[in-house]
Amino acid sequence: VQLVESGGGLVQAGGSLRLSCAASGRTFSGLAMGWFRQAPGKEREFVAAISRTGGNTDYAGSVKGRFTISRDNAKNTAYLQMNSLKSEDTAVYYCAARYLLPDLRVGVYDYNYWGQGTQVTVSS
Numbered sequence: 001v002q003l004v005e006s007g008g009g010l011v012q013a014g015g016s017l018r019l020s021c022a023a024s025g026r027t028f029s030g031l032a033m034g035w036f037r038q039a040p041g042k043e044r045e046f047v048a049a050i051s052r053t054g055g056n057t058d059y060a061g062s063v064k065g066r067f068t069i070s071r072d073n074a075k076n077t078a079y080l081q082m083n084s085l086k087s088e089d090t091a092v093y094y095c096a097a098r099y100l101l102p103d104l105r106v107g108v109y110d111y112n113y114w115g116q117g118t119q120v121t122v123s124s
Helices: none
Strands: 002-006 009-012 018-024 032-038 046-048 057-059 067-072 077-082 090-096 118-121
Touching: 002 090, 018 032, 018 090, 018 118, 032 067, 032 077, 046 067, 046 077, 057 067, 077 090
Parallel strands: 009 118
Antiparallel strands: 002 018, 018 077, 032 046, 032 090, 046 057, 067 077, 090 118
């Protein structure tokens, strides 16, 4: 499975960005998807996850109410809509895919495939 993120960039605090993760190499609807992020000097942390059908989601407390994860199985793409961005959201954002059950997992080692990451920088 290949995962390619896009949509990162520089944004002012309070602004919005939408990240995309295009998947190939395996039936996308057979993969649960997640987003993680890693700030300089910190460990990679869970941001959001979505089930295979898109019917269930999970979020880290720090982004709940501001970020929305979604997917379009017809386009083999997952998304992360990020609103009300804060300086502490600055990080490299990674999408990840998981083929085992259950769908919604928050651990780095729960995911089988990873993208290369996209930088998100929020200026205050």
